[in-house]
Amino acid sequence: MKLLRLVAVLFFVWSGGSHAQEAIPELNVQQIIELIESNGNYAFAAAAADIDIARARRDQARSALYPRLSLNATGQHYQSTQKWLADNAEVYGGLEVVQPIYDFGKTGATIDAAGSDVEAAEKALVSARNAVLLEGMALFFELHASEVQLRAYNENHASAYVRWDRAKEQLGLGRASPLDVAKALALVEKTRFEYYRERSRNNTYRIRLEELIAQALPQELISPPLPPEKAPLEVNREEFALVVIKRNPQTAALIKQVEAKRLQRGGISNLPSLEAFGNLGHSSRDLRGRNEYAVGARLSWPIFNGGIIGAERNQLAAEETRLGAMLEVKRRQLRRQSFAVLMDQSDAFQRVIAARAGLDYAQKNLLRRQQLYSQERVADLGRAMIDNSTAEAELIRATGAYYVEMAHIAVLLGLNPAQGLDEGLLASVLEGQGPVEDFVPKGGSGYGQDDQDKVNRKIVE
Numbered sequence: 001m002k003l004l005r006l007v008a009v010l011f012f013v014w015s016g017g018s019h020a021q022e023a024i025p026e027l028n029v030q031q032i033i034e035l036i037e038s039n040g041n042y043a044f045a046a047a048a049a050d051i052d053i054a055r056a057r058r059d060q061a062r063s064a065l066y067p068r069l070s071l072n073a074t075g076q077h078y079q080s081t082q083k084w085l086a087d088n089a090e091v092y093g094g095l096e097v098v099q100p101i102y103d104f105g106k107t108g109a110t111i112d113a114a115g116s117d118v119e120a121a122e123k124a125l126v127s128a129r130n131a132v133l134l135e136g137m138a139l140f141f142e143l144h145a146s147e148v149q150l151r152a153y154n155e156n157h158a159s160a161y162v163r164w165d166r167a168k169e170q171l172g173l174g175r176a177s178p179l180d181v182a183k184a185l186a187l188v189e190k191t192r193f194e195y196y197r198e199r200s201r202n203n204t205y206r207i208r209l210e211e212l213i214a215q216a217l218p219q220e221l222i223s224p225p226l227p228p229e230k231a232p233l234e235v236n237r238e239e240f241a242l243v244v245i246k247r248n249p250q251t252a253a254l255i256k257q258v259e260a261k262r263l264q265r266g267g268i269s270n271l272p273s274l275e276a277f278g279n280l281g282h283s284s285r286d287l288r289g290r291n292e293y294a295v296g297a298r299l300s301w302p303i304f305n306g307g308i309i310g311a312e313r314n315q316l317a318a319e320e321t322r323l324g325a326m327l328e329v330k331r332r333q334l335r336r337q338s339f340a341v342l343m344d345q346s347d348a349f350q351r352v353i354a355a356r357a358g359l360d361y362a363q364k365n366l367l368r369r370q371q372l373y374s375q376e377r378v379a380d381l382g383r384a385m386i387d388n389s390t391a392e393a394e395l396i397r398a399t400g401a402y403y404v405e406m407a408h409i410a411v412l413l414g415l416n417p418a419q420g421l422d423e424g425l426l427a428s429v430l431e432g433q434g435p436v437e438d439f440v441p442k443g444g445s446g447y448g449q450d451d452q453d454k455v456n457r458k459i460v461e
Contacts, residue, residue, distance in 0.1 A: 026218060026221060026222070026223045027140075027213075027217075028225070029137055029140050029141075029225060029403070029418075029421065030418055030421070032136055032137065032140045032209070032213060033133050033136065033137060033416070033417060033418045034418075035212075035213035035214070035215065036132060036133055036136045036212045036213055037129075037133065038214075039212070039213055039214035039215075040132055040136070040212040040213070040214070043128075043132040043212065044125065044128040044129045044131075044132055046128075047121070047124050047125040047127075047128035047129070048125055050121040050124060050125070051118065051121040051122055051125055053121070054114065054117040054118040054120070054121040055118055057114045057117065058111065058114035058115055058117070058118055060114075061107070061110040061111040061113075061114045062111055062114075064100060064107045064110070065100065065107060065111075067097050067098065067099045068097070068098045068099075069095070069096070069097045070095075070096050070097075070098075071093070071094070071095050072093070072094050072096075073091070073092065073093040073094075074090075074091070074092045074093075075089075075090070075091045075092075076089070076090055077089050078090065090283060091283070092281065092282070092283040093281060093282055093283075094279055094280065094281030094282075095279060095280055095281070096277060096278070096279035097277065097278050097279070098275050098276070098277045098298075099275060099276045099277070100273070100274075100275045101274045101275055101276055101297070102273070102274045103271070103272075103273040103274070104269065104271040104272070104273075105266075105267065106267045106268070106269065106271070106273070107267075108267070109263045109264065109266050109267025110263075110264065110267050112263045113259075113260040113261075113263035113264040113267065114260075116256045116257070116259045116260035116263060117256070117257070117260045119252075119253075119256045120252075120253040120254075120256035120257045120260065121253075123249040123250070123252045123253035123256065123414075124249070124250075124253045126249040126414060127249045127250050127253070130249075130410075130411045130414075130415075130416065130417060131411070132212070133407075133416065133417045133418075134404070134407055134408065134411055134417050135208075135212075136209060136212045136213070137403070137404060137407050137417055138400065138404050139205050139208055139209040139212075140209065140400075141225065141396065141397070141399065141400020141401075141403065141404065142205050142397075142400065143202065143205040143206060143209060143217075143221060144221050144224040144225065144396050144400070145224075145393050145394075145396040145397040145400060146198060146201055146202040146205060146393075147202065147220060147221045147222075147224075148224070148389055148392045148393040148396060149198050149389075149390070149393040150195070150198050150199060150202055151389045152386055152389035152390045152392075152393060153191065153194050153195040153198050154195055155382065155385050155386045155389060156191045156194070156195075156382075156386045157188070157191040157192055157194075157195050158382075159191075159382035159383070159386065160184070160187045160188045160190075160191045161188050162382075163184050163187070164181070164184035164185050164187070164188045166184075167180050167181045167183075167184040168181055224392075224396045224399070225396070225399055225400070225403070226399070227352045227355070227356060227395060227398070227399040227402075228349065228352060228399070228402055228403075230423060231349055232345050232346060232349055232406075232426070233423075233426045233427055234346075235342065235426050235430050236430070237338065237339050237342055239430055240338050240342060240426075240429075240430060241334070241335045241338035241339065243413065243429055243430065244334050244335075244337075244338045244412045244413060245331050245334050245335065245338075247413050247414045248330075248334055248412055248413070248414055249414040250330055250334075251327065251330055251331060251334065252414070254323060254326055254327040254330055255327065257323050258320055258323045258324055258327060261316050261317075261319050261320035261323060262320055264316050265313050265316035265317055265320065268309055268312050268313050268316070269309065270301075270302055270303070270305075270309055271301075272299055272300060272301035272302075273299070273300045273301075274297060274298070274299050274300075275297070275298050275300075276295075276296070276297050276298075277294075277295070277296060277297070277298055278293070278294065278295040278296075279293065279294050279295075280292060280293035280294075281293075334412065337412060338412065341405060341408050341409055341412060342409075344405050344408075345402070345405040345406065345409065348398065348401045348402040348405045349402055351398040351401060351402070352395070352398045352399060352402050354398070355391070355394045355395040355397075355398040355399075356395060358391045358394060358395075359388075359391040359392060359394070359395050361391075362384070362387045362388040362390075362391035362392075363388060363391075365384050365387065365388075366381070366384040366385060366387075366388045368384075369381050369384040370384075403420070403421060406420035406421060406425070407420035407421070408420070409425065409426070410425060413429060
């Protein structure tokens with residue numbers, strides 16, 4: 001009876017706290033992602049700064065197309081060889097404008113390379129942002145599961161505590177040994193540790209998620225996400241891998257970086273540069289033949305520079321080769337990830353089915369124990385309540401794992417993780433693709449199917 005009273009009080013306190021939280025609106029996963037996009041910029045601010053750096057370099061490259069205006073002034077004290085001149089000081093000033101005309105594509109290559117760097121930085125920002133959004137999404141599901149797991153550990157600890165208390169009473173009556181009491185106490189401390197450890201995890205999840213969304217979460221989350229009902233679409237893995245390699249932002253960023261190095265290398269040469277100029281100047285010194293102004297064209301051709309140009313081209317060629325190797329590694333890695341995420345998605349859905357079946361059993365077992373307890377045929381409900389809460393937590397974790405895999409698919413495709421929650425994502429990406437030829441377990445006996453409670457065999461009379 002003492003165990004029943006304690007568990008009942010625990011249940012009503014927990015459920016009462018849950019009802020008190022109903023006045024506080026909870027956030028769903030789409031709202032969490034939107035809040036992270038709005039308030040979690042700090043988490044991918046470094047990638048955003050890389051875009052600003054690349055754009056500044058592009059603007060710097062473009063500035064070479066515009067005229068350059070310079071002003072210079074010189075003042076000097078001198079002694080002339082012409083002794084008859086009384087002047088011994090001079091002030092000279094000049095103004096010159098230079099307009100580049102043609103440099104055989106060197107400036108254009110630099111501008112194009114800088115533009116490719118900008119596009120690469122933008123793709124890198126997409127990857128960085130999606131990684132943070134995916135983290136927040138996983139935290140959302142983990143926190144919901146942790147809330148229910150905390151309840152299970154709390155119930156387990158309460159049950160162990162009552163059993164320890166009962167063992168001490170039995171020891172006083174001579175019906176138990178000190179070993180029984182020590183065993184019960186060890187279980188109390190073990191369950192207390194499990195509860196404390198899960199509480200710390202819960203706080204860690206909560207702190208990080210609140211940091212990303214920049215607002216406080218309800219003290220207790222009581223509306224966990226619903227599990228999926230429809231099985232994921234089976235697609236051809238090779239076709240999916242090709243689409244991922246083509247659309248993945250990390251691959252696109254590396255392609256742009258390779259392109260930038262190739263363009264930079266093409267813009268370095270010993271070819272001449274042609275520019276127009278105009279200048280005017282004035283000097284306080286009276287000299288014959290001094291130009292008041294001048295206009296004309298200037299051809300500059302570096303004939304020999306000690307091998308600097310060749311060294312720069314070799315360096316850029318080596319960097320291009322390195323990026324090309326990284327690109328090939330990334331493509332192979334994405335192919336493996338594409339295969340793995342489809343298999344993990346299928347496994348995650350089966351985990352949901354298993355968790356739903358486990359929760360169904362736990363609920364029926366709890367109901368049965370309640371009926372037996374009302375008939376005074378069992379002494380307590382503790383284990384059944386604990387198993388029920390644990391099954392609820394497992395279903396939430398399975399649901400979260402499935403949706404995180406769906407979001408991972410969207411991220412591989414360079415999409416927002418929220419788009420992974422759309423059941424038609426794979427169908428839209430692989431339009432016209434048929435189902436993959438793969439082993440499919442025999443149907444008709446799975447949980448959630450119409451005939452789950454029927455005998456699926458022929459009885460021979």
